[in-house]
Amino acid sequence: MSWLIVGTVPDDSFPLIEGQISIENGLLKIGNLKINIARGTPALAATACLAARELNADHPRALLVGDAGKGAGSRKLYAHLVDIMADLDVAGFTFHYLQPDVYWHNQILWAIQARTDSPCLVADAGFMYVAKMSGFAADYDLFTPDIGEMCFLADETAPHPFYTRGFLLEDESRVEEYIARAYQEKNAARYLMVKGARDYIVQGDKVLTTISEPAVEAMEAIGGTGDSLTGIITAGLMAGQDIPHACHMGALANRYLGVLADPTPAYKVGDLLAYLAGAMQQGRTGG
Amino acid sequence: MSLLKSIFGGTPDKLRGVSEKGIIVFHHTSEVIKAESLLKKAGLDVLVKGPPPEIQTGCDMVIEFPIVSQLQVLELLRKNRIEPVQVVSVQDHLLEPVSLFNIKDFGDFLMVRAANMKITVHKQTHEIVNVSGGGCPDVPFLAEQLVGRNLFEVAEPAENGQTLCGYSLQLAYEEMKRRCRG
Numbered sequence: 001m002s003w004l005i006v007g008t009v010p011d012d013s014f015p016l017i018e019g020q021i022s023i024e025n026g027l028l029k030i031g032n033l034k035i036n037i038a039r040g041t042p043a044l045a046a047t048a049c050l051a052a053r054e055l056n057a058d059h060p061r062a063l064l065v066g067d068a069g070k071g072a073g074s075r076k077l078y079a080h081l082v083d084i085m086a087d088l089d090v091a092g093f094t095f096h097y098l099q100p101d102v103y104w105h106n107q108i109l110w111a112i113q114a115r116t117d118s119p120c121l122v123a124d125a126g127f128m129y130v131a132k133m134s135g136f137a138a139d140y141d142l143f144t145p146d147i148g149e150m151c152f153l154a155d156e157t158a159p160h161p162f163y164t165r166g167f168l169l170e171d172e173s174r175v176e177e178y179i180a181r182a183y184q185e186k187n188a189a190r191y192l193m194v195k196g197a198r199d200y201i202v203q204g205d206k207v208l209t210t211i212s213e214p215a216v217e218a219m220e221a222i223g224g225t226g227d228s229l230t231g232i233i234t235a236g237l238m239a240g241q242d243i244p245h246a247c248h249m250g251a252l253a254n255r256y257l258g259v260l261a262d263p264t265p266a267y268k269v270g271d272l273l274a275y276l277a278g279a280m281q282q283g284r285t286g287g
Numbered sequence: 288m289s290l291l292k293s294i295f296g297g298t299p300d301k302l303r304g305v306s307e308k309g310i311i312v313f314h315h316t317s318e319v320i321k322a323e324s325l326l327k328k329a330g331l332d333v334l335v336k337g338p339p340p341e342i343q344t345g346c347d348m349v350i351e352f353p354i355v356s357q358l359q360v361l362e363l364l365r366k367n368r369i370e371p372v373q374v375v376s377v378q379d380h381l382l383e384p385v386s387l388f389n390i391k392d393f394g395d396f397l398m399v400r401a402a403n404m405k406i407t408v409h410k411q412t413h414e415i416v417n418v419s420g421g422g423c424p425d426v427p428f429l430a431e432q433l434v435g436r437n438l439f440e441v442a443e444p445a446e447n448g449q450t451l452c453g454y455s456l457q458l459a460y461e462e463m464k465r466r467c468r469g
Contacts, residue, residue, distance in 0.1 A: 010428035039419070040427035069425025069449030070359070072330070097424050099450070100333040100355050102307045125422035126452075139358025146420070148403045159305050159354050161403035163376055163423075170389060172399075220391070221398045221407040223419035223430055265396040265407045265415035268434075 001090070002089055006081065006127075007041025007096035008073060014066025016076055018084075021045050021062045024142070026066040026270065027197055030062055036060035037270045039224035041096045044124075047231025048238070050273060051253070054280045061090075071099035074126075078104035085111035092120035094234045096227070097129035105130040109139060120237060123189065124230045126268045132187050133159055140189035142243055144230050147172055147196045154178035158183040172196050178246060180205050193233065193247040201247045208244050211251045216258030225270030229254040232280070252283035306377040309354035310336075311364075318369050319348040329363055331356055351377065355423060358457070359449040388462045397466065401459035404452060406433070408463055413438040423450035438464060 005021070019031045027034040028046045037046040038194045041064065048060050055261075063081060065075030078101065085108070093112070105127070112119060122142045130151055131137050145153055151168040152161040168178065175194055182188040183205035194200040198212040219225045232253050236246030256279035261272045288373040313319050319335060326333045334351045352360050354376060364371060389400040396416060398407040404426070407417040415438055418430035425448050432447055 008424040008427075010431060027446065038427065039430055040424075067424040068428035069423060069453060070330070071356070071424075071449075074424060095423060097427060099424055100307065100422075101353075102304065126424065127422075129422050130307075133305055133307050146403075148400070148420070149422075152403070157305060157376075159307055159376055160451045162455050163354075164402070166387065169387070219392060219418050221393065221396065221405065221419065223417050225419070225432070265393045265398065266409065268417075
């Protein structure tokens with residue numbers, strides 16, 4: 001299935017660019033541009049590329065722009081995406097590191113909903129924040145929060161995870177309570193993949209399954225391991241898997257990445273990608 | 288429905304969602320005016336408004352700003368020696384920022400988490416080995432600036448950060464420094 005990964009590169013001078021992505025000499029390639037795979041959207045896109053290859057799916061496409069936090073790049077991307085929305089041939093979107101902006105979020109969501117098809121909508125990172133902030137979380141198919149972000153979804157007043165109220169502590173033993181609260185307040189997507197020591201795959205307010213093994217603690221400290229998980233899930237969806245299946249495969253493969261790489265907390269996500277093919281194989285066979 | 292959305296597209300449904308705005312409260316009106324000009328010049332979408340009645344202040348004007356840009360706003364004010372009384376969320380001005388830190392000891396490495404941001408340091412060398420979490424676009428940028436550098440020699444996240452994620456990282460960074468000093 002055709003898929004578009006939408007996000008940012010942490011360099012204000014990087015241009016707005018859309019095209020098929022590939023990996024070349026350890027760098028992410030789009031058009032004639034090459035990007036370091038350290039974390040963020042480049043890490044998600046690179047993982048999706050490699051995982052798609054393992055699943056015999058086409059390479060994903062990406063719409064990227066430079067934005068180091070001032071938001072100008074994100075706004076440029078939002079306006080462009082609204083302009084081209086009607087003509088895009090795409091079965092799904094994965095929205096990622098983008099400056100939260102409710103006005104532009106709503107323009108994009110409404111442009112998607114004006115289409116005659118119903119592309120699958122996955123949101124992670126900043127775009128998940130703004131999807132919740134806008135009040136349209138329930139219009140999304142999948143969010144991929146970690147425990148802190150799950151608390152944010154559960155807090156109906158919080159405009160950002162930084163303002164999550166203190167009674168919603170990052171207490172993994174209370175994840176199901178947070179999930180129920182997020183759905184009650186209509187602040188969750190149709191499916192959730194809650195990342196943590198135990199991963200929760202959720203549909204509606206029902207926990208479909210949890211995954212806690214194999215466990216490699218150092219993965220929590222490594223920047224980009226949440227991005228790699230969303231990348232693998234994106235590849236699964238591109239390969240035609242349904243959302244719970246893609247999340248299950250992603251959770252297992254990401255965990256086996258840790259087992260095979262045996263990282264310290266000083267590893268980089270790029271160090272792990274060499275193990276992706278083996279991790280996906282082990283995920284499929286159960287180790 | 289789509290037609291209605293295209294007609295009313297510029298006016299998001301006010302009954303849904305939470306506010307993305309914050310309020311900055313100042314001591315004096317002169318500070319509001321100076322801050323407004325400064326923030327507008329920096330390209331920020333700010334408006335001068337009346338304060339909610341619950342906020343006790345000597346000044347009858349506040350500045351509304353996009354809350355994700357809090358770090359950028361405060362840094363600009365700091366550089367220009369304007370010290371606000373209070374920064375709050377429009378949604379519920381009693382909201383308090385996350386104040387608890389989550390600490391994980393990996394043996395040779397220590398990780399500190401503040402809100403949605405984590406920083407990990409090698410305990411002996413004080414090298415910042417990882418930055419993770421967050422969702423705003425300055426996070427990958429800040430990570431590039433910090434990782435591989437010494438905790439006590441690197442430019443603080445607040446110097447280059449722009450958003451609330453950057454501000455969370457600054458808090459995690461300060462807590463890490465406090466712990467590494469012993």
